[in-house]
Amino acid sequence: MSSPAAGNDPRPDAAPVVHARGLHKRFGSLVAVERVDLDVAPAECLGFLGPNGAGKTTTVRMLYGHTPATAGEIQVFGLDLAEHLRAIKASIGVVSQEDNLDPDFTVLQNLLVHGRYFGLKRRHLLPRAEELLGFLQLEERRHARIRELSGGLKRRLVIARALINAPKLLLLDEPTTGLDPQARQAIWERIRALRRAGTTILLTTHYMEEAAQLCTRVLIMDHGRILDGGPPQDLVARHAAPHVVELTGHPREAVDFVAGCEWPHEEAGDRLLVYPSNGQAEGVLREICSRFPIERAILRHGSLEDVFLRLTGHALRD
Amino acid sequence: MPDALGLLRNISWRAWRVWHRDLLVYRATWWTNLLPPMLEPILYFFAFGAGVGMLVGRVLWEGREVSYLEFVAPGLVSVSVMFSAVFETSYGSFVRMYYQKTFDAILATPLSLEDVLVGEILWGATKSVLSAAVMAAVIAAFGLLVWPSSLWLLPLSAVGGLLFASLGLCFTAVCPTIDAFNLPTFLLIMPMFLFSGTFFPLEVLPGWAQVVGWGLPLTHLASLLRASTLGVAAPVLLPSLAYLAAVNAVLFVLALALMRRRLVR
Numbered sequence: 343m344s345s346p347a348a349g350n351d352p353r354p355d356a357a358p359v360v361h362a363r364g365l366h367k368r369f370g371s372l373v374a375v376e377r378v379d380l381d382v383a384p385a386e387c388l389g390f391l392g393p394n395g396a397g398k399t400t401t402v403r404m405l406y407g408h409t410p411a412t413a414g415e416i417q418v419f420g421l422d423l424a425e426h427l428r429a430i431k432a433s434i435g436v437v438s439q440e441d442n443l444d445p446d447f448t449v450l451q452n453l454l455v456h457g458r459y460f461g462l463k464r465r466h467l468l469p470r471a472e473e474l475l476g477f478l479q480l481e482e483r484r485h486a487r488i489r490e491l492s493g494g495l496k497r498r499l500v501i502a503r504a505l506i507n508a509p510k511l512l513l514l515d516e517p518t519t520g521l522d523p524q525a526r527q528a529i530w531e532r533i534r535a536l537r538r539a540g541t542t543i544l545l546t547t548h549y550m551e552e553a554a555q556l557c558t559r560v561l562i563m564d565h566g567r568i569l570d571g572g573p574p575q576d577l578v579a580r581h582a583a584p585h586v587v588e589l590t591g592h593p594r595e596a597v598d599f600v601a602g603c604e605w606p607h608e609e610a611g612d613r614l615l616v617y618p619s620n621g622q623a624e625g626v627l628r629e630i631c632s633r634f635p636i637e638r639a640i641l642r643h644g645s646l647e648d649v650f651l652r653l654t655g656h657a658l659r660d
Numbered sequence: 661m662p663d664a665l666g667l668l669r670n671i672s673w674r675a676w677r678v679w680h681r682d683l684l685v686y687r688a689t690w691w692t693n694l695l696p697p698m699l700e701p702i703l704y705f706f707a708f709g710a711g712v713g714m715l716v717g718r719v720l721w722e723g724r725e726v727s728y729l730e731f732v733a734p735g736l737v738s739v740s741v742m743f744s745a746v747f748e749t750s751y752g753s754f755v756r757m758y759y760q761k762t763f764d765a766i767l768a769t770p771l772s773l774e775d776v777l778v779g780e781i782l783w784g785a786t787k788s789v790l791s792a793a794v795m796a797a798v799i800a801a802f803g804l805l806v807w808p809s810s811l812w813l814l815p816l817s818a819v820g821g822l823l824f825a826s827l828g829l830c831f832t833a834v835c836p837t838i839d840a841f842n843l844p845t846f847l848l849i850m851p852m853f854l855f856s857g858t859f860f861p862l863e864v865l866p867g868w869a870q871v872v873g874w875g876l877p878l879t880h881l882a883s884l885l886r887a888s889t890l891g892v893a894a895p896v897l898l899p900s901l902a903y904l905a906a907v908n909a910v911l912f913v914l915a916l917a918l919m920r921r922r923l924v925r
Contacts (some may be wrong), residue, residue: 369925406768408764408767408768409924409925410924427772428672428770428772429770431768431769431770432769432770434768435768436768438761438764438765438768440761440764441761442760442761442762442764442765443765444681444760444762444765445760446684446685446688446760447684447685451684455681455684456765456769458677458680458681459674459677459766459769459770459771460769460770461674461677461770503765504768507769
């Protein structure tokens with residue numbers, strides 16, 4: 343098995359939508375993506391989780407030919423990317439990180455003009471655009487100018503636009519970054535609806551919660567490399583613990599004590615995270631609290647944040 | 661630098677979809693777009709006809725004596741062809757590329773980068789033709805055009821428009837910021853505007869300046885437009901046309917190559 347990513351393909355029997363081997367990208371002396379192997383199975387929602395600069399966006403951009411790979415091979419829908427770029431792009435939807443709606447047009451015009459780039463005829467395009475306005479709850483803003491839209495509405499329009507060609511693969515690059523919680527929930531709900539409808543989705547995020555909420559499989563990425571991958575709960579079971587003791591405002595001796603007990607733990611900023619084995623969590627919490635004065639101690643479920651911390655040694659939001 | 665053939669192979673008829681996008685934006689504000697080319701010749705004619713023209717009297721061009729207004733009118737059209745295209749593919753394309761990220765959005769569709777660039781060049785040339793047509797209508801009202809030879813204004817404006825649209829896109833490819841356009845504008849566009857036989861015959865300049873002048877594409881465009889508005893079939897015309905075609909080809913490939921170097925990383 344050449345990489346953990348390949349090993350964690352949930353449906354190794356199905357022909358992958360994306361198949362990449364040795365994907366490598368260098369910008370001058372900076373290696374942005376380092377020999378990444380990647381398979382995306384049909385109908386899965388695969389998440390790239392990592393901090394800014396991990397190489398998530400570069401990886402996504404290489405998958406639709408926006409950025410040429412320095413080395414490696416990419417197949418999408420079973421076709422060689424370089425050779426069949428136009429045909430592949432015809433069946434992909436892209437939600438890029440930065441807002442690139444056309445400010446010269448209204449909401450509806452943005453959908454129609456984008457659809458025309460795909461060669462869609464107006465008689466098919468208009469009903470499709472109306473359907474998408476409905477799907478993303480934008481009907482009322484049909485004739486609004488882009489600058490009149492809030493961040494959340496703009497994001498929804500970008501997603502509607504990416505769906506205009508009924509893509510077989512949807513690439514979402516940080517779909518909710520910078521949005522308020524309500525707008526984020528609205529978008530998550532739509533992405534889940536797409537997933538249920540069988541759309542293959544690849545998304546990047548630096549929000550643990552987003553990855554846990556949406557993705558059937560998550561790849562942890564840092565410094566251009568994929569560290570591990572799998573369904574969120576498997577990753578938590580493998581690298582963290584079902585329950586985690588999280589402490590803040592603890593004396594130095596508490597860390598030494600935890601280390602002395604050989605309990606798996608990580609320090610992240612001013613937090614101490616302890617990963618006790620199954621069923622031991624409450625005992626560990628009591629043990630520490632009885633010995634040391636602690637400002638705040640909680641027992642919580644293990645999460646992707648813990649996985650990230652254990653794999654990289656630093657918190658995701660560094 | 662990518663090879664020229666590879667760039668040309670990336671072009672498809674889909675480029676017209678980008679042209680169509682620009683046309684839709686233009687149509688939405690057609691009135692403010694058409695006003696400048698309508699007013700420009702009227703202002704110029706007042707300045708040159710009532711002002712400069714009174715001082716100059718008649719001008720000798722290709723062995724023929726014409727009034728100053730007859731001389732300067734096609735020169736003004738050539739200037740307008742140049743400015744329309746250059747500004748569209750420099751400032752206009754730069755805004756679409758850099759601020760609006762319109763190119764990025766289009767590149768996620770089946771269009772190639774070269775499709776986008778060719779669409780922009782075609783649109784720049786279209787603006788030149790539109791502007792030349794409007795100006796010609798105004799000039800015709802002054803009785804300064806010879807028909808039917810003046811109909812050549814339109815295809816010639818298209819040739820010139822393509823050339824200057826490619827030139828403007830070269831600027832877009834090398835200018836790091838939008839303010840940097842001042843440099844090519846003042847080093848190249850303004851001298852061309854003034855010293856291309858647009859406002860006075862090149863023959864009045866010293867010999868070396870005439871040589872430089874004949875190297876400028878606008879000189880050839882002005883001369884071709886002047887021949888059509890005056891109804892002259894002069895022998896200098898064919899080499900001028902050939903020169904414009906050659907510069908067109910070079911700038912077109914250069915624009916595609918420089919833009920690919922800028923945008924594909």
